[in-house]
Amino acid sequence: MSGKIVIAIAVLVGTATGAIAWWFHSSNPDAAAKTVSIARPEPDPLLRRVVSSGRMARPRDFFRVITQPEYLAVDEADGWMVEDEVVIGLEIDGEYRAYPINYLNDHELVREEIGGLPLLVSW
């Protein structure tokens, strides 16, 4: 007899709690929003493809950036540059620059600013 009462009370309490929780949840959009923000974001499939170790990868800043590039005029470059050396040629407002890709293969990046444009030379 007393067992049935306990069960009945438990059912009542449980139902009431559920009802209160349902009411609170549905009448309080913040609670719903919180639930969403707690959820773990989906991992980015692109980032899963990033290779951070192994044969090809290198430590951060292993390749130095040429931050103060120096240039030679055509006549100064004689003896340094051979005719068939491959370069990346750039023109900005009548200024011309050539970047030998052989140098960029070692350093990868040149930080530059030409005609007020901040540039990143890479190959």
Added chain:
Amino acid sequence: MYVRRVQETTLEFGHRGWLLDESFIFYDKEFDSLWVQATGRCIAGKFKGQQLPTLPVTHTTWGEWRALHPRTLVLAKPSLRIAEYKRDGYEVYYEEQGTKFGLAVFAPDRQKLYPLEELQARPIVQDTLGDHVVLIVFHTPSQTAVAFDPTVGVDRMAFELVEVTDTDVLIRDLNSGVVWSGLTGRAISGDDPRPQLRQYRTTQFVVFNWPKHFPGSPVFGMP
């Protein structure tokens, strides 16, 4: 060739040393966002989804560039070199793969790759890229490929090949008969001021990496 400015913020870059689809990844020192070298796209951090603006460049030989632009300066040989990586790293890797390059041409809303192999027998190619008209000029002796918009004002020009010289590809506008330098996109006969074609943003791109970075983007000469 990237402009290192996004949303009016000028960035300083370093080398992260990581790779995505065989392209190196840079980081910006201001926010430590990650950027892909091949595309200039930010894949993580404050600027995720943003793209570094690019500028037109010409991949060519020193002899060719100097002939076209005698006032050019050339980057001096950097004093510090990293010989170890060169022997060990991706140059060897690319050699093993038998790397083939193409000219990647970027219009505002789409891009297309022109494998240099496809251009060897074609000094000029006139093509369309969506609504954009593209003139590809290829100089076999120096393996130089450039891309222009053959429109001046409202006139869309059609060109024929005149001659491939040691240092240029001379082309003629069929309407006016004016002769142009195909490699600089500048008229070299006719009245002053001599017009100049607008160069598309281009870069050389490894052909087999193209679909990884620009999936679905067309490749010239392929169905």
